[in-house]
Amino acid sequence: MNPPLENDEDSVAFSSKPSPVRVITFDLDNTLWNTGATISAANDAVAQYLNDSHIQQSKRTEVIMGELFQASKAKYCPLDGVDGKSPVLLTQLRKDALAQILIHDSGYSEEDAKTFAEQAFQKVSVSRVALVCYGRVTRLLFDVSQY
Numbered sequence: 092m093n094p095p096l097e098n099d100e101d102s103v104a105f106s107s108k109p110s111p112v113r114v115i116t117f118d119l120d121n122t123l124w125n126t127g128a129t130i131s132a133a134n135d136a137v138a139q140y141l142n143d144s145h146i147q148q149s150k151r152t153e154v155i156m157g158e159l160f161q162a163s164k165a166k167y168c169p170l171d172g173v174d175g176k177s178p179v180l181l182t183q184l185r186k187d188a189l190a191q192i193l194i195h196d197s198g199y200s201e202e203d204a205k206t207f208a209e210q211a212f213q214k215v216s217v218s219r220v221a222l223v224c225y226g227r228v229t230r231l232l233f234d235v236s237q238y
Contacts, residue, residue: 136215137189144211147196155188186212 134153160178167184168175189208193199
């Protein structure tokens, strides 16, 4: 196998030498591995954070996310609009669901709900990183770097 040619951006060639990883992508749609357990654990982390913060919740965040998406597909899937099959703006959807819980179940003002939702999302996002199975990810990235 030959290494890629310099100044030939359109050529696709493989080298027998490992190449450095240039891009890391996050897979949450089961393309590379089953992510259901990671998403479920993240949802549990949100619920636990709200419980620890003494926030009343008539429904879990992921249930409200589903309801919000069904009510406004174009907002959370802007390219597909009302025909969207699944949301792509998940961060915004999760923050909106958290804010709705705070407003409707705990009596927060809209401004306070948005502030708390942002803080909650940041704290849960940090803990969510620990949920990823690093051994499999590391192995996958190594395998990819070989081609």
